Amino acid sequence: MKKYNVAILGATGAVGQEFLNLIEERNFPFNELKLLASHRSAGKKIQFMGKEYTVEEATHDSFENIDIALFAGGAASKTFAPSAVKAGAIVIDNSSAFRMDPEVPLVVPEVNPQAIARHKGIIANPNCSTIIMVMALKPIYDLAKIKRIVVSTYQAVSGGGKEAMAELETQVKSIVEGKPVVANILPGASLPKHYQIAFNLIPQIDVFQDNLYTKEEMKMINETHKIMEDDNIGITATTIRVPVYRSHAESINIELEKEVSLEDVKEALSKFDGVTVHDNPAEMEYPMPLMTSGKNDVYVGRIRKDYSIANALNLWVCGDQIRKGAALNALQIAEYMIEHDMVK
Structure with missing residues (x-):
């Protein structure tokens, strides 16, 4: 199975940590994993699947060679999503920044997977409720x-x-x-x-x-x-x-x-x-x-x-x-795209 380079923005928060739990549980096919956060959390060490990762400060250059960028939510989404898309990554965003943008699909994979194909680099995760x-x-x-x-x-x-x-x-x-x-x-x-x-x-x-x-x-x-x-x-x-x-x-x-x-x-x-x-x-x-x-x-x-x-x-x-209301839904979007050969 092909593996993908994945970045998690907001890796130290509750949703970011749940991304890691689910990636391991679901055997998500990642190759390289980049953990990103704010300047305050940069340098923190995280043990994951037998390897130690160092959390990096998110910058506009953080998404080079990244295939899938999982954004845990917050104000950073609007700042970094355009840069991630420009670098060639598909952004799956858990914030409210893009949900009502007519150019951005708002997706629950079991409910409206057909909307994913309309994406232009960003796919929005709905509100948890x-x-x-x-x-x-x-x-x-x-x-x-x-x-x-x-x-x-x-x-x-x-x-x-x-x-x-x-x-x-x-x-x-x-x-x-x-x-x-x-x-x-x-x-x-x-x-x-x-x-x-x-x-x-x-x-x-x-x-x-x-x-x-x-x-x-x-x-x-x-x-x-x-x-x-x-x-x-x-x-x-x-x-x-x-x-x-x-x-x-x-x-x-x-x-x-x-x-x-x-x-x-x-x-x-x-x-x-x-x-x-x-x-x-x-x-x-x-x-x-x-x-x-x-x-x-x-x-x-x-x-x-x-x-x-x-x-x-x-x-x-x-x-x-935190699971279906946030991290799981976003990861399921990525899984759907991989299954349907929508990640290049």
Whole structure:
């Protein structure tokens, strides 16, 4: 099998580290591996598959002879993606920088792989919550078009990065030990106010827009329209940060254009690659963040009719934000391109 030179930008962060875990787990065919980060992390040593790698500071010259550049996300994407493409690399970007660019495919490989062929050097990874949602929506959409979606998310602190995860742990310890709780990260380190997340919920992820939705909520709406290639779907979202380390959960209400049986819905979900149906109310079995953390699939349960309106369903969906919601999805895009001889 042909092997490829791979660069990981943001190699020391949570998503960058997950890239490394998955490359080893999935036996990804890499030849040379270049680990890139900011000046602050340059020089750090990382042991990977029996070899020691030195993290390099990312520059515009870092992508020479690189075939696939996996960008973990952040402001560096806009800075370095054009340079990587100019050097001949295919960029698979986990930031929001290019998602709504009409020239850039926004891809979940199980949902819209046909979009990959339209790339011009950059392919965007959707928002983590969007990925988890559309994985559950696509098999249902193929049964009956979706008219409207009402989604509420319960998002783990992993979505705020390693610092948010560390702050949850510190706050829990402080509470248990009777010490003052310090909040410096959530709902966002760059925002003017911060709140305790331990034993709390924060109904804000990212900044508020003029329409009073947060940027995260609008990402879910706009990205779902683009991925599903259907702007006629009505979508409303409320995104909430919860005191869970890892794996996002979503309560999704779906109104369909026609009646579909629960049996057909469950069968379609069960047959869809990357989805596991875990739905047995009689035995109190349903997806939860603890059981889905570290897993690759998106799990769906609490599948039931919405009796308040015709042709509607309720779903409860859980998925690992760092895996399928980020690193795994990006790596699957690369795997798809390799499998279909789209990487030269």
